[in-house]
Amino acid sequence: MTANPYPLGLRLHGRRVVVVGGGAVATRRVPALLDAGADVLLVAPELTPALRARVDAGRLHWVPRRFQPEDLDGAWLVQVAIDDPMAAASVSAVAAERRIFCVRADDRTAATAWTPAVTRHGPVTVAVLGGGDPRRAMTVRDAIRELLAVRLGTDGIASTRGQPGPPAGATGGTDVVGTAGADSADGATGATDAHGAGGGRRAGRVALVGAGPGDPELITVKGWRLLTEADVVVADRLVPGLLLDELRPDVELVDASKIPYGPSRAQEEINQILVDRALAGAVVVRLKGGDPYVFGRGGEELLACAAAGVPVTVVPGVTSSIAAPAAAGIPVTHRGVAHEFTVVSGHLAPDSPASLVRWDALAGLHGTLVILMGLKNLAAITATLIAHGRSPQTPAAVVQEATTGTQRVLRSTLGEVAADALAADLRPPAVVVVGDVVDALAV
Numbered sequence: 001m002t003a004n005p006y007p008l009g010l011r012l013h014g015r016r017v018v019v020v021g022g023g024a025v026a027t028r029r030v031p032a033l034l035d036a037g038a039d040v041l042l043v044a045p046e047l048t049p050a051l052r053a054r055v056d057a058g059r060l061h062w063v064p065r066r067f068q069p070e071d072l073d074g075a076w077l078v079q080v081a082i083d084d085p086m087a088a089a090s091v092s093a094v095a096a097e098r099r100i101f102c103v104r105a106d107d108r109t110a111a112t113a114w115t116p117a118v119t120r121h122g123p124v125t126v127a128v129l130g131g132g133d134p135r136r137a138m139t140v141r142d143a144i145r146e147l148l149a150v151r152l153g154t155d156g157i158a159s160t161r162g163q164p165g166p167p168a169g170a171t172g173g174t175d176v177v178g179t180a181g182a183d184s185a186d187g188a189t190g191a192t193d194a195h196g197a198g199g200g201r202r203a204g205r206v207a208l209v210g211a212g213p214g215d216p217e218l219i220t221v222k223g224w225r226l227l228t229e230a231d232v233v234v235a236d237r238l239v240p241g242l243l244l245d246e247l248r249p250d251v252e253l254v255d256a257s258k259i260p261y262g263p264s265r266a267q268e269e270i271n272q273i274l275v276d277r278a279l280a281g282a283v284v285v286r287l288k289g290g291d292p293y294v295f296g297r298g299g300e301e302l303l304a305c306a307a308a309g310v311p312v313t314v315v316p317g318v319t320s321s322i323a324a325p326a327a328a329g330i331p332v333t334h335r336g337v338a339h340e341f342t343v344v345s346g347h348l349a350p351d352s353p354a355s356l357v358r359w360d361a362l363a364g365l366h367g368t369l370v371i372l373m374g375l376k377n378l379a380a381i382t383a384t385l386i387a388h389g390r391s392p393q394t395p396a397a398v399v400q401e402a403t404t405g406t407q408r409v410l411r412s413t414l415g416e417v418a419a420d421a422l423a424a425d426l427r428p429p430a431v432v433v434v435g436d437v438v439d440a441l442a443v
């Protein structure tokens with residue numbers, strides 16, 4: 001009878017782990033070891049390009065030859081990622097002699113350690129062992145991953161709020177190991193993180209999250225996870241409604257587009273809401289369309305939080321400046337067609353004294369011009385570009401409500417796009433693309 005395995009969370013930071021083999025299995029295993037901070041020594045005559053890239057980047061050491069016993073000097077763990085059973089058995093034997101745990105890709109029954117199926121959610125890692133059956137482990141892991149994606153906010157991280165965190169490395173269960181890290185792994189920036197490592201009241205914090213251009217599935221995995229953890233969500237007009245639909249019922253939703261006063265006063269109000277809620281201990285997600293730093297005023301919000309000592313995490317988003325052209329079949333760069341793309345705001349007319357854009361210089365570029373918030377001033381913008389030398393025949397397109405079910409695409413030329421957009425009654429939000437890329441994929 002085989003005894004049950006004993007689950008552990010190995011803390012490999014700075015510790016030598018030897019990986020023997022440079023093929024597909026090693027390619028899959030090495031990233032998690034590096035993520036754990038292990039000092040990885042790879043022993044293999046040849047490497048996959050992905051492993052080679054990590055060696056070139058200085059992330060791990062490579063010994064380009066077959067395994068020799070001295071490779072295990074100083075090792076805490078060895079992963080045998082070769083399928084030659086004789087060679088694997090000899091590595092395993094050297095490891096056993098030295099009391100070093102050994103994972104074997106070729107023969108689990110001969111291994112002294114198994115790698116579990118893993119899903120990670122911020123500070124929480126769930127590792128599943130399927131009693132020696134990797135498929136069973138993966139099936140269970142996938143089910144847990146789905147549950148966590150929906151419920152972690154209520155049942156996982158949020159349930160530790162206001163209480164001391166579990167001791168680092170605490171484990172539970174036999175086949176399923178859940179470790180809740182003592183602190184957020186989100187890389188809070190801009191202010192002192194008030195979460196005491198390993199305990200103390202969990203302080204509030206703010207996450208500036210890019211929600212993507214419109215399709216709710218275009219939010220990042222990290223952005224989605226933070227949304228499931230939020231107590232308060234402060235949302236922009238352009239964020240995908242379906243994301244809000246899936247919030248827990250107890251989440252306070254602040255509609256930032258409904259805050260009265262002028263644009264700068266409204267921004268102050270929003271900053272204040274973020275700061276006040278976070279200082280009161282809430283996990284606040286500031287959900288913004290596209291990317292928070294692309295014409296999103298994310299910088300101002302980060303500075304306001306930092307000034308108040310509130311920790312901030314910034315989660316980049318899929319910006320409409322790239323996604324809207326893509327959704328219309330327009331690549332912003334294309335080999336032999338465009339070697340640059342420029343994103344510019346058209347919210348001010350070219351002759352406005354407040355404009356910071358050098359439209360005359362932009363007219364001299366050959367590449368792709370992506371104009372956000374430019375519909376209102378499109379006639380003046382296109383006339384200025386043409387007046388400064390860009391050909392009126394340059395292909396142009398307008399993409400309205402990109403990546404949503406109501407997306408509209410208009411194709412035209414620089415000389416005619418303003419009139420065409422007006423005639424087609426195109427409305428914001430829309431992105432205008434100018435350049436030969438507009439026709440690059442047209443068949």
Ligand SMILES: C[S@@+](CC[C@H](N)C(=O)[O-])C[C@H]1O[C@@H](n2cnc3c(N)ncnc32)[C@H](O)[C@@H]1O
Nearest residue numbers: 290291294296319320372373401402429430431
């Ligand atoms: C204030 S800016 C915010 C941009 C956003 N931060 C981003 O990265 O996409 C708003 C402008 O983005 C563009 N935009 C945002 N979502 C869009 C969409 N789904 N389709 C077309 N344009 C969009 C429009 O030009 C809109 O006027």
